Amino acid sequence: MPLATPLKNLDRELDRFHGRLKVGAAFVVLLAAALLARAFYLQVMQHEYYIQRAENNRISLVPAAPNRGLILDRKDRILAENYSAYTLELTRAQTHDLEATLAEVSKLIEITPGELRRFRRLLAESHEFETVPLKSKLTDEEVAILAANRYRLPGAEVKARLFRNYQAGPGMAHVVGFVGRINDRDLKGLRESGREQNYRGSVHIGKTGLEQSYETLLHGRTGFDQMETDASGRAVRALSRIPPVPGKDLRLYLDQELQAVAEHAFGDYMGGLVALDPNTGGVLALVSKPGFDPNLFVDGIDPETWKALNESPERPMVNRVLRGIYPPGSTIKPFMGLAGLELGVRKPGDTIVDPGYFSLPNSSHQFRDWKRGGHGLVDLHRAIAQSCDTYFYKLAVDMGIDRMHDYLSKFSFGEKTGIDLEGESTGLLPSRDWKQRRWKKAWYPGETVIAGIGQGYHLTTPLQLATATAMLANGGKRIEPRLVQAVRDPLTHVWQPQPVAVRGQLAIKPEDLAVVRQGMMDVMRPGGTAAGAAAGAAYTIAGKTGTAQVVGIKQGARYDASRLSRQYRDHALFIAYAPAENPTIVVAVMVENGGHGGSTAAPIARAVFDYYLTGKRPGNMKLEGSDASD
Amino acid sequence: MPRTSHWILRGLRHVDGILLTLVLLLLGVSLAVVASASGQSPARISGHLINIGLALGVMVLMANVPPHLLAKVGPPLYVAGVVLLLGVALFGEIRNGARRWLDLGFMAFQPSELLKLALPLMLAWYFQRNETVLRAKHFLVAGALLVVPFLLILRQPDLGTALMIGASGFYLLFFAGLPWKVILGGATLGAASLPVVWGLMHDYQQRRVLTLLDPSSDPLGAGYHIIQSTIAIGSGGLFGKGWMQGTQNQLDFIPERTTDFIFAVFGEEFGYAGAILLVGLYLAIVARGLVIAARAPTLFGRLMAATLSLNLFTYVFVNMGMVSGILPVVGVPLPLMSYGGTALVTLLLGMGILMSVATHRQLNKS
Numbered sequence: 001m002p003l004a005t006p007l008k009n010l011d012r013e014l015d016r017f018h019g020r021l022k023v024g025a026a027f028v029v030l031l032a033a034a035l036l037a038r039a040f041y042l043q044v045m046q047h048e049y050y051i052q053r054a055e056n057n058r059i060s061l062v063p064a065a066p067n068r069g070l071i072l073d074r075k076d077r078i079l080a081e082n083y084s085a086y087t088l089e090l091t092r093a094q095t096h097d098l099e100a101t102l103a104e105v106s107k108l109i110e111i112t113p114g115e116l117r118r119f120r121r122l123l124a125e126s127h128e129f130e131t132v133p134l135k136s137k138l139t140d141e142e143v144a145i146l147a148a149n150r151y152r153l154p155g156a157e158v159k160a161r162l163f164r165n166y167q168a169g170p171g172m173a174h175v176v177g178f179v180g181r182i183n184d185r186d187l188k189g190l191r192e193s194g195r196e197q198n199y200r201g202s203v204h205i206g207k208t209g210l211e212q213s214y215e216t217l218l219h220g221r222t223g224f225d226q227m228e229t230d231a232s233g234r235a236v237r238a239l240s241r242i243p244p245v246p247g248k249d250l251r252l253y254l255d256q257e258l259q260a261v262a263e264h265a266f267g268d269y270m271g272g273l274v275a276l277d278p279n280t281g282g283v284l285a286l287v288s289k290p291g292f293d294p295n296l297f298v299d300g301i302d303p304e305t306w307k308a309l310n311e312s313p314e315r316p317m318v319n320r321v322l323r324g325i326y327p328p329g330s331t332i333k334p335f336m337g338l339a340g341l342e343l344g345v346r347k348p349g350d351t352i353v354d355p356g357y358f359s360l361p362n363s364s365h366q367f368r369d370w371k372r373g374g375h376g377l378v379d380l381h382r383a384i385a386q387s388c389d390t391y392f393y394k395l396a397v398d399m400g401i402d403r404m405h406d407y408l409s410k411f412s413f414g415e416k417t418g419i420d421l422e423g424e425s426t427g428l429l430p431s432r433d434w435k436q437r438r439w440k441k442a443w444y445p446g447e448t449v450i451a452g453i454g455q456g457y458h459l460t461t462p463l464q465l466a467t468a469t470a471m472l473a474n475g476g477k478r479i480e481p482r483l484v485q486a487v488r489d490p491l492t493h494v495w496q497p498q499p500v501a502v503r504g505q506l507a508i509k510p511e512d513l514a515v516v517r518q519g520m521m522d523v524m525r526p527g528g529t530a531a532g533a534a535a536g537a538a539y540t541i542a543g544k545t546g547t548a549q550v551v552g553i554k555q556g557a558r559y560d561a562s563r564l565s566r567q568y569r570d571h572a573l574f575i576a577y578a579p580a581e582n583p584t585i586v587v588a589v590m591v592e593n594g595g596h597g598g599s600t601a602a603p604i605a606r607a608v609f610d611y612y613l614t615g616k617r618p619g620n621m622k623l624e625g626s627d628a629s630d
Numbered sequence: 631m632p633r634t635s636h637w638i639l640r641g642l643r644h645v646d647g648i649l650l651t652l653v654l655l656l657l658g659v660s661l662a663v664v665a666s667a668s669g670q671s672p673a674r675i676s677g678h679l680i681n682i683g684l685a686l687g688v689m690v691l692m693a694n695v696p697p698h699l700l701a702k703v704g705p706p707l708y709v710a711g712v713v714l715l716l717g718v719a720l721f722g723e724i725r726n727g728a729r730r731w732l733d734l735g736f737m738a739f740q741p742s743e744l745l746k747l748a749l750p751l752m753l754a755w756y757f758q759r760n761e762t763v764l765r766a767k768h769f770l771v772a773g774a775l776l777v778v779p780f781l782l783i784l785r786q787p788d789l790g791t792a793l794m795i796g797a798s799g800f801y802l803l804f805f806a807g808l809p810w811k812v813i814l815g816g817a818t819l820g821a822a823s824l825p826v827v828w829g830l831m832h833d834y835q836q837r838r839v840l841t842l843l844d845p846s847s848d849p850l851g852a853g854y855h856i857i858q859s860t861i862a863i864g865s866g867g868l869f870g871k872g873w874m875q876g877t878q879n880q881l882d883f884i885p886e887r888t889t890d891f892i893f894a895v896f897g898e899e900f901g902y903a904g905a906i907l908l909v910g911l912y913l914a915i916v917a918r919g920l921v922i923a924a925r926a927p928t929l930f931g932r933l934m935a936a937t938l939s940l941n942l943f944t945y946v947f948v949n950m951g952m953v954s955g956i957l958p959v960v961g962v963p964l965p966l967m968s969y970g971g972t973a974l975v976t977l978l979l980g981m982g983i984l985m986s987v988a989t990h991r992q993l994n995k996s
Contacts, residue, residue: 009762013807013929016807017805017807017924017932017936018924020804020805020807020936021805021920021923021924021936023804024801024804024805024920024936024939024940025916025917025920027940028913028916028939028940028943029913031943031944031946031947032909032912032913032943032947034947034951034956035905035909035946035947035950035951035954036905036906036909038950038951038954038955038956039863039897039902039905039906039954040902042860042863042864042897042954042955043863043864043866043867043868043897043901043902043905044867044868044902046864047864047865047867047868049864050860050861050863050864050865051864051865051867053861053864053865054861054862054864054865054877054878054883054898055865055877057858057861057877057878057881057883058877058878058881058883228877228881229881230881230882230883231858231881231882231883232882236881
């Protein structure tokens with residue numbers, strides 16, 4: 001490489017160097033621009049997104065579960081309350097070996113097979129990161145043992161939890177219901193109704209009874225502690241706190257003592273009873289026997305106990321008052337009589353001669369009266385008092401099934417009463433139209449005949465019977481039954497009375513109603529079908545007996561209760577109100593396989609009246625399985 | 631006493647006022663950010679102050695060393711560095727899966743740090759020595775001088791440091807006049823060999839690159855650092871959350887936040903406005919460095935000043951790019967901002983060299 005003069009060469013070299021410096025400067029500016037562009041993107045364009053992420057990093061909401069409202073009877077006796085207890089809970093994801101932890105735990109404290117079964121069921125239903133209770137209501141000693149051995153039990157934690165206690169026992173189970181652990185189905189429901197957020201700190205939710213139907217009021221509003229947490233999840237400080245709002249307390253119309261009296265009056269029988277205040281619709285007692293222990297469900301029931309309860313032939317989980325459907329039998333007669341008068345089919349003085357049966361024209365089939373040889377000359381008053389079947393056979397035929405349907409439907413037969421519990425059955429009030437729709441078959445005249453005495457298709461719940469009877473007692477006011485009388489705000493401690501839910505007023509001519517009511521009063525007097533149950537009462541009762549057939553009886557055969565084993569005996573029905581002149585209580589009773597209403601169901605109603613109206617508690621009232629038939 | 635103050639005054643004569651001002655401004659910002667990032671830890675702050683004092687002393691000292699003396703230090707320093715690298719390869723201590731450290735008994739030492747200055751000094755010395763007879767073979771020799779330490783560091787393995795040292799060597803060759811066709815040819819060749827390089831990369835290096843491309847693929851593992859630092863920067867917004875108010879910082883979400891990730895703290899607390907000012911300060915230093923290079927009377931001075939300036943910004947770019955999620959995570963501190971004595975001393979040593987080049991104008995014209 002031949003060299004030019006050093007000086008010139010140096011100049012050229014310097015020029016080139018300066019050129020390269022400019023390239024270097026441009027390169028640096030380019031890099032700086034890239035950095036600032038990236039910063040602009042992050043800090044200006046994406047700022048909202050990143051500030052949100054930073055806030056999410058920093059702030060965690062710790063839900064504070066509210067205390068659940070109490071459920072009190074009308075005299076403020078506690079039916080459902082809360083208590084705090086220590087529970088041993090396991091989180092599967094945090095145990096290295098679940099079985100090993102379980103084995104360690106059972107070396108330290110006693111885990112019953114039932115608890116273990118329940119745990120495994122809950123475990124199967126939950127996610128890996130959920131905590132599942134193994135044993136609740138730990139004793140202080142157990143808590144101490146577990147605390148001392150914590151390091152040996154990875155994934156196990158002792159936590160203080162709020163529980164629900166139903167000290168009123170099995171008799172109140174169908175009213176109060178129970179809460180249970182929130183399951184996937186509950187969560188789905190909460191999500192769909194937009195209430196999921198409010199249950200973030202909650203473990204339990206009402207599953208049945210009032211716990212279910214008043215869930216929203218009882219639960220209250222979940223509070224949140226807004227905590228600032230560092231990267232390791234440790235709470236650094238509390239930012240703000242939205243305190244939980246406790247659930248509202250419920251005061252019922254129901255009287256726990258009255259309920260106990262009614263339950264006791266059933267003796268060994270199963271069945272249902274509901275007592276209403278005819279003026280408010282308030283449910284004074286609601287018994288469905290047998291009951292069950294609602295406390296079993298609070299922290300998850302073990303599968304075997306659940307199976308036993310669910311598959312028991314006695315069906316303890318079924319609320320017979322709301323869901324038991326039976327033919328109303330003779331208890332329909334006062335309503336039929338009223339329909340006859342109001343629709344102008346009968347006058348009070350109209351009589352028939354009852355030969356002991358009824359036959360349709362051009363038919364030899366005999367619809368028999370329960371009384372052999374018949375009741376002779378019968379008007380409506382007598383027909384109710386003596387429960388004359390023939391009178392009502394004929395009345396039904398004269399009225400026709402459709403008019404019968406339309407009138408009876410005004411008493412809430414065939415529709416929900418609107419009680420503040422879920423799962424009520426509508427029963428069934430038949431009509432020509434219904435049969436066509438349901439069975440695609442024509443209505444037969446014979447079906448009208450037996451409908452007149454509450455047999456055939458007609459099905460009713462004890463609650464519907466009581467609601468209808470209340471209309472006889474209060475002069476036609478259709479009131480929805482209510483368990484809850486008042487609601488207490490936990491903050492102000494003020495009881496807010498719940499409104500009486502009047503659905504409508506049925507216009508009944510007073511003279512028509514008087515005839516029916518007189519008939520019902522005579523049911524309870526000598527010569528009436530439940531006279532025995534009213535003997536010695538300090539007040540007057542108006543009532544009506546009935547039987548609901550369990551097995552059909554062949555034409556010409558005779559029903560003989562003493563020959564039937566108990567499970568095939570008829571269900572005994574009884575509706576009544578008292579005092580007859582100025583009713584304050586209405587009762588409907590259904591005794592399963594109780595035979596005749598007058599002998600098994602009416603005495604139960606009497607015990608309820610006695611306690612409610614005079615405060616008299618029954619002695620050691622023991623019902624014999626009376627087999628007396630009419 | 632007058633004698634001492636006389637020496638101090640004489641020493642300060644070689645300090646470049648503009649560069650000093652810019653450096654002090656950056657160090658002031660650094661002190662504030664380290665204080666915030668360490669949760670006002672007295673140990674960290676005083677440690678940082680000591681490092682700053684020490685490094686400033688070294689800077690002033692270097693400013694007084696005339697460039698021709700500096701040039702003479704180049705070859706022995708380079709040789710020593712390469713020998714030590716060989717020592718590391720043979721007897722080095724393995725930490726975190728890489729053989730980078732040499733246990734000197736009283737302290738552990740990374741020889742690769744030494745090369746950061748030794749390589750440019752060596753190359754600048756070499757070009758100055760052959761200034762008048764510069765030919766293609768000199769570039770070849772210079773290239774060999776560059777590749778030896780580069781490969782030694784690469785196989786430690788320490789890709790980040792190797793690339794940074796390679797970059798400084800390349801800048802020097804570039805300013806020395808490496809022909810464009812060689813540069814472009816090399817770039818084409820490099821791009822073509824990327825797949826081969828990928829195959830030679832270690833698992834953790836590949837993972838870093840992959841994590842960079844999609845941090846959310848591993849949000850709790852390798853991606854966590856990048857995710858948290860970008861959240862910090864992004865949440866800072868236009869004007870930041872205020873000094874000591876950054877929640878990502880104060881609540882420990884930012885990793886390594888006094889050292890490699892200090893820019894995340896800065897970005898969170900001072901926002902985009904702060905970032906512009908910070909980058910502006912770095913650009914000002916680079917600009918001053920390039921001016922010094924342009925005015926330098928000797929080839930050695932020109933090459934050193936230009937290379938050190940570009941090198942500084944390369945560190946800035948690699949660090950900020952990593953923290954804001956556009957470059958892979960490599961352990962490179964942010965110049966003059968990150969806590970850490972070695973890096974600070976090395977940097978201010980470089981600033982001292984710049985000042986020496988700037989102030990020894992006529993003195994070494996021999």
